[in-house]
Amino acid sequence: MTQFMDVHRGMLGITADQLQEAHQADLAIEKEEGVHFKQAWADPDSGIVYCLSEAPSADAVQRIHERAGHKADEIHPVPLTV
Template sequence: MGAVGSGLDAGPDPEDSDRPNASTEEAQSSREFLVPQFMDVHTSMAGVTHDQLRAAHQADLDIQDEEGVNFTHAWADPKSGHVFCLSEAPNAEAVRKIHARTGHPADEVHEITVTA
């Protein structure tokens, strides 16, 4: 476990590239790095119902191929209005485009490069 992490630590400055190099060891232990992963956040969806979240998610799924995005999960807290969407995508802009086109633009898009 330590060897995998230290391999990354010794790699190029993460600021110099969009994501870390995926060595064989990393690919085996963290398959997420084979495709960039993103967590986007919506903060103004208070009161969202099951039907509304499913409809919004389906609208994304219907057009996601046009930007090479694959939305895999959506988690909502209707009380706070926060919705978290996990996706695989070529870049953050692709995620933003799909959400914007379906009428629910993301407030934040974070590239996930470390998981546990």
């Protein structure tokens, strides 16, 4: 399993409830692709959301995000962490 950071753009004005709802939609189906979404951070003013996961591949992350209704704009493996 590798960690991935993905980025969603265009989420201008996202609220805490909407972020929670989007995260729950991922969590509800993540096991079907062996993914676990760990954390997400949002900036309503720029519309950027960062999302940290553990997954077998970037494609697996994207499949869950797409099915949950919020395709990622970028997905990067982040094998190094401090």
